Amino acid sequence: MSRKNKESEHNLPTLADVATRAGVSTATVSRCLNSPGQVQQGTRDRVMAAVQDLGYSPNFGARALAARRTKTIGAIIPTMENAIFARAIQAFQEELHKSGVTLLVSSSSYRQDVEEDQIRTLVARGADGLLLIGHDRSPAIYQFLANRGVPVLICWAYDPSVARLSIGFDNRRAMAGLAAEVLALGHRNIGIISAEFEGNDRARARVSGVQDAMRAQGLDPTTADLIETPYSIENGANALREMMQNSPRPSAVICGNDVLAVGAVQMARALGLAVPGDVSITGFDDIELARVVDPPLTTVHVPHRDMGRQAARLLVDMVAGHPARDSVLLETNLCLRGTLGPPPGSVADS
C-alpha cells in the first residue's frame, strides 16, 4: 500500500540515499551529521562527499520526531513595529545561532489571547524553550508549559517576588530613580503617560516607580495625572495634548517608554510649548529614536543587547537541563538629556 509517487513530485534525497551512495548504513550517516567524532575520518569523508553530491539536507520533521528535540527556541514579543524589542531579539538570535539553535519569533500585538495562541503554536512546533516578555499571563498557560516540560525564561522584568526565572531590570526602581531626578528639579505637577496596564506588568511597575518617588518626597501620588494608552508615537502625542488641557498643567510628563515620549515631545512643540522650558518630558528604554528627536530625550537606558545575549545563554542551558539557579538582575542607567529641565518659573530658571 505504498504511496504512489506521482511523477510530478519532487523526490528529495534521503538519509538512506546518502547511505547507499556512501556504502554505509543510515546510522553512520546520521552519526556523521550529528556527532562526527564517532565516525572514522575516511568513512566520514566518503559520507560527506555523498551528501554534497546528492545535495542532501536533513528533513527537519523527521529529525524532530526521532530525536524528540528541535534545536529551536521560540520568542514572543509584543510588537515588531518599533525598535523596542528589535535590538534585544537580534542579540538573542545571534547568540542562539552560536549554539546552533534556531529562533522562531512571533509578535502578539500586546494581546494576551494572541500570545496564548502563539505559545501553544510554538510548543506544538516543538520549541525546546520559550522566551517571553514580562510575567503577566494566565496560570493556565504556565500550567500548560509546565505539563509540557518546556522551559520558559521571562525577560524585560526582574521581580524577586515571583518564583519564575527571569532576566531583566527592576522597572519600578529604575523609573523611581528617573522620577526622583525629575522631582529634585522642583517639579510638583507630574503627568504620567503609560502603556495600558492590562497584561503589562512592566508598565504597572514603572508607574509604581513614579509613585514611589513621589511618596519619598512627601507628595501624594494620586495627584499625578495618569493616562493609559497603547504604545505609539501618535498616542503619546494625543495623550500629551489631552494632559495639557488640564489645570494645573503638569510641568513634567513622565512617559512609560521612548515611543510615547517622542510623540509627547512632538506634540508639545506643535502646541508651541518649549521643551523643557514649558514642559519637561522623559522616556524609558533609550532606543535610537531617543537621540533623534530634538531635544534629545532624557530617558532610562536599558541594556537590550546584553539582555538578549544573556537570555540566550540561560535558555540554552535550561534546555540542556542546567537551569539557572537565580534570576538575573541587570542594571539600567539614567540618560539625562535635553528634554528635562527645571519647571517654568523656578528659581534656577528665572
Add this chain to the structure above:
Amino acid sequence: MSRKNKESEHNLPTLADVATRAGVSTATVSRCLNSPGQVQQGTRDRVMAAVQDLGYSPNFGARALAARRTKTIGAIIPTMENAIFARAIQAFQEELHKSGVTLLVSSSSYRQDVEEDQIRTLVARGADGLLLIGHDRSPAIYQFLANRGVPVLICWAYDPSVARLSIGFDNRRAMAGLAAEVLALGHRNIGIISAEFEGNDRARARVSGVQDAMRAQGLDPTTADLIETPYSIENGANALREMMQNSPRPSAVICGNDVLAVGAVQMARALGLAVPGDVSITGFDDIELARVVDPPLTTVHVPHRDMGRQAARLLVDMVAGHPARDSVLLETNLCLRGTLGPPPGSVADS
C-alpha cells in the same frame, strides 16, 4: 527494542491516546482535526471532548513528516534592528495568520553567506515557501530552491527584466523622481550616501535612479560624490561629515534610505550647517524616524504594509499551487518635507 521510558520523562498524549479515549480509530481523530466536515457530528464531539480532556496538541514534526507540508513560510530580512522591514513583516505575518500559516523570520545582517545558510535552514525546516528581499543572490541558491520545489517570492524590488516573481516598487524610478525634484530646485553639486552595493540590488538601483535624473538634466553623473556605507544612523552621520570636507561641497545629499538620512541631518546640525539652508538632505522609505527628526525628512514613501499584506497572499497562493502570473508593481510617492530646499545662494533664497 523499544525505547525505555525513563520515569522522569514527560509523556504527552498522542493521537492514539485520543483515539482510544474517544473509542474511534486514529484516522478519525486525524480527520476531526484536519477536515472536520468528513466526520459525523456525534463522533466529532466525542473526539473533541477527548482532545480537551487530555490536553492533546498535535506533534508538529510528525505531522510535517506524514503530510509533507508544514503550513510554514519563511522570511529572511537583512535586519530587525531598525524599522525598515519591521512594518512590512508585521503585515506579512498578520496576513499569513489569517490563512493559518506560521511565519519564521531570520535576519541576515546584510550578509549573503549568512542569508544562504538561513535559506537552507528554513528549507530544511520544511518551509513551504520563502519571502526574500531583493534579487541579488547566487544562481546556486536559486537552483537549490528550484530543486527543492520551494516557491520563492522576492519583495522590495520590481524589475521586469528579471523573470522571478516579485512584488515591490521600482527603486530606480522612484529615486529618479526624487532626484529630479532636487535638481529642479537648482542643486548641481550632489552627494549620494548609499548602502553598500554588494548583494544589494535596491541600493544600486536607487543610485542609478539619481544618475538617470542627472543625465536627464544634462549633468554628468560621475560628478556626484558617492559614499557607500552600511545602513546606520552613525554611518550616515560619518558619511556626511566626510562629504562636507570635499570641495565643491554638495548642496544636496541624497541618501539611500531614511536611516542614513537621519544620521546625515544630525551631523549637519552638529557641524553647524542649516538644513536645508546650507545643505538639503533626502531619504527613502518614509519610516517613523523620518517625521521625528527635525526638520522632517523629505523622502520617498514606500507602501510597506501593503507590500507585506499582498506578499502574504501571493505566497500562500503559490504554495497552494496557484502561482501568480506576473510580478506586482506598487507605487511609491514623494514626501516633500522640511529637509529639502533650494541650494544656498540661489535666487529663491536671496
Add this chain to the structure above:
DNA sequence: GAGGTCAATGTAAGCGCTTACATATTTTCA
C-alpha cells in the same frame, strides 16, 4: 430485492530520521 451509490469509519503502510543494542574490528597491556 438485487445491485449500486454514498457516507462514515477502520486498517495499516509509510514519512525520514535517531539511537539502543548487537556485532565486528582494533587496540591495549598483563
Add this chain to the structure above:
DNA sequence: TGAAAATATGTAAGCGCTTACATTGACCTC
C-alpha cells in the same frame, strides 16, 4: 599472546502523524 577494553559500524525499532484503500451499513432505484 590472549582476553578484556575500546572503537567503529550495522541492524532495526520506533517517533506520532496522514492518507490510500478496505470495509461497513444505510439508502436508493428499477
